[in-house]
Every structure is written in C-alpha cells, then in structure tokens.
Amino acid sequence: MKTKGTKNTIIFILVLIILVVLALFMLFPFVWMVLGSFKPKDELFAVPMNLLPVRWKYTNYGDVFRKIPFANYYVNTAKIAVLSTLGQVVTCSLSAYAFSKLHFRGRDALFLLYLGTMMIPYQVTMIPQYELIRNMGLLDTHFGLILLHWFSPFGVFLLRQFMLSIPDSFVEAARIEGANDLRILGSIILPLSTSALATLVTLKFLDSWNDYTAPMIMLSSKMKYTLQLGLRTFQQEFGVEYTLILAGTTMSLIPILIIYIFAQNYFIEGIAAGGVKG
Template sequence: MLNATLSTGKDKALYIFLMIVLVLASVATLFPFLWMISSSLRTDVDLFKHPMNWIPRTLYLENYKQVWTTIPFGRYFLNTLKLATIITVVQVIVCSMAAYAFATLKIPFKSVIFLLFMTNLMMPWHSIMVPQFSIVSSLGLYNTHTGYVLIQLFSGFGIFLLRQFFLTLPMELNEAARMDGYSEWGIFWRIIMPLASAGVSTLAIFTFTFMWNDYLAPLIYLNDDSLKTLQLGLQAFQTEHTMDYGLLMAGTVLATAPMVAVFLIGERFFIQGVATTGMKN
C-alpha cells in the first residue's frame, strides 16, 4: 500500500512537472506570434519606445487598412490561394495513387522503385534547383504559374506518409472488393480513399501550409508582379534603407490567419492521421 502511494505521488509530481514544462514551451512558442500581433497595432514610433509595452495604449488599426492599398495585397493573396489549392489537390491525387500502388499492388522491383522515390526525402531541394530551373525554362514555362505547379506535382514525403497509412488498412477489404467485381481503380476510389480520409487530410494540411509559406521557389520562378505570392509581396515593405514594420506585421498577420484557420478546421484529422500512420493492424 505504501509503495502504491509513493508511486502515485511520484506520478502526480511527474505529471505536474510535465504540464509546467509544456505550458512554458507553449508560451515560448506563442511569443513571436503575440509580438507580431502587438506590433501590427502600433505606429513605428510607438514600436521602438523604451521601455517596451506589450499592449499598445492606442490601437493603430490604420495598418490593416493601408496594407491593402500600399501593395496589391488582394492580388498576392488570390495568387497564393490559387497556387496552394491547386498544388495541394494535385499532390494529394498523385501521391495517393502512387502510395496505393506501393502499398498493395504487385509490381516488379517495387522496393527498388520505392527506394528511388524516397531519395527525394534525403536530397535537399537546393541540389536539384539549377537543373530543375533549366528544364522549366527550356519548356517555356518560366515566369508562369504553370511552371511553378509543374515542379510541385508530387512529394516523396506525401507518398511515404500515405503508403504507411494504407499499410494499416486491412487487405481483406481489397480481396472482398475484387470478388465483387471491382477494378483496382474502383477499389482505390470507393474503398481505400474514404477509409484513408485522416491520412489524406494530414497530407493536405502539410502541403497547403508548405505551399502557402513557400518563399524560395516563387522567388526563382515568378518574376512579374501580377504573378507574385504573398511571401514575395511582403518584401515591398522593405526598402534599401528603411522598413515599415507596422505594415509588415499587419500583412504578416493577415497572411498567417488562413494557416491558423486551416489547422483549426483540420486539427482532428491531422492528429488522427499522425497518430495512426505507421501502425500495423
């Protein structure tokens, strides 16, 4: 009984300690976000006052009005939304089909081919950046949204994630569907994809978030102002000698808001997909 009491006391102490550590880590993670919101509600003069006050005495909402007129923020926003949505849909479809083939179909040299796909995860994008740019330019797709979408058609990470998720599904369902006369295409769309909604949602959230925040690839492939994304457009607030921090922070808050909304909407699927991926029944 005494040992059980001591054990329970140690468990409670460990639990409290872990909760304190997690709360402190959460506060540290939220610090830049809270500072960004606070800075977006100040003038530049108020921003650099000493000592610093976290809560502005006067909320300067003009930053959120000016950000739409100082730069073509609406156009950048729509460009980013268009590209992120198209690439997310294409990647989910392509990665799902490839992952299904690697997980369930009998293909010659399947393990070797899958390993070649996985080298995409081991190789930094910067190492293929120049040859990739040369290919896109030779196709006449430089400075077009089509060229940017083309280089994002598939993801080694997406194939790996969905393959591991598909492996957790009972193969008896596939056999039963084949006996009922379903083709592999029918099994994929009518049985596997509905069951894999958690894994597919996880990949969609990852892909959309990455594409929304991508800076380097649009910087290389998109030159015209009418084609630029939000991440490139926010550069307009930084000149050679000055930077309008208030407008920059307001634009960053507006650019971050869709990401927060996407995560809150898909949080349940995201957690479920991460928790179950790689678990074998």
C-alpha cells in the same frame, strides 16, 4: 501523508509555472506582432516599451493593401496552394495504390528509388528544375510552380504506408465481385484512408502556403507574387514601415492559423512523419 500532499502540490505548481513560462516564450513574438500591427510607427520601439498600443491605429491594415498588391498575393497563394495540393493527392494516391495493392516486378526497387530521393536537398535539384521550367516556357507562371508540387515522393510514401495497413482481403473481395482497380481505389481504399489523406492535404497546403524559395526563383512579375515573397519584398522596399510589415505578416498567418486550430492533429501527424522541408 499530509506532508506528501503538500509536496505534490508544490511540485504541481512548479510544473505549471514552467509550462506557462514556456508557453509565454512561444507566444510572445506572435502577441507582440499582433499588438504591434495596431501601433503607430513611432510607438513600436518607444522607450520604455508598452505592450499594448497607446493609440490604436487600425489603418495599418488598409495601408498594407494600398502600398502593395496584398490582395493579389493572397489570391495567388491560395490558388497555388489549392491546386498544388489537389494534383498531388491525385497522382500520389494512384501511385500509392500501385505500390501497396498491386503486384508487379520491380515494385520494391522503384519504391526504394522514391524513398532515396527524399534525402536530396532542394539546393541540388533547384537549378535543373528552374532550367526545365524555363525550357517549358513556364517561368513566371503559377502553373510552373504548381506542377513542381505534383510529384512529391513524400506523398507517395505517406499514402503507401497507410494503404499497406488496409487488409488485402478487401481488395480481393471487390475484385471477385468484378470491380476494377480504379473503382476499388475510389470506393474502398480512399474512403478508408481519410486520415492519411487529411494529413497529406493539410501538410502540403501548409508547405505550399509557406514556401519561399521556389516562388522566389520562378516568379518575377510582382503581380504574380505569393504572400511569402510579397512580404519579403515589402520588407526590402519599405524596410522602415515596421508596423505595416507586422500587419501584413499577421494577415498572412490567419488562414493557416484557422486550419491549424481545426485540424491540429493532422498537422502534427504529418510534420512528425517528416514531411516538412528544412
């Protein structure tokens, strides 16, 4: 009995060591990034390396704002992410309600079309999307980018799957009492779908915040850039200012990190549902 206890303890400690080593491996680039963002330039690649800065250089952060319109990037990214997400929630919940609670001919065929398009790689549609946005005169505008986010098939899919699990009898009962469908959606279905909505919101916010390709194609004025685009351009233009790149990258991650800490489950559920682009 005693030997079995010791054996279990050893296994437990071994497991714990592996877990911690893996965690360190996952965290290392982040830790190195944050510490590096406080180092003077010549310290970052000093041999032998120091994990901690020898001389802390807090001015790196201010320098990022002086070199590039970083504050603009922040505001632009936040604006695009918030408006993209809001519009998407509206159009997708209306559609999802129709697909799950209303009966009409061709419903399943139309839904299948929605599902089918989820397999299409962005590379196929990006050129015609660019052409459309250009013809609409929305090239180099934030609205053009936001518009493209409003009609994702994924949002329809996610909400529809959830709404299917809400019993139809709730809808029938409300109808008998004379409520119209907009009312039913707003006061019964959506309040019951908060977890699916939260998943969609966190996920789409993340998606839009982290998106690089669409802003790169659609935006050309520097002042209109998003964080991802700005960071990448920063790297191209000030390639040797490594510590500033690290400071900028750190700052770009903070909002997402905060949301992640508070809404972790929604992120994980959403990403597990397959809502992230490659």
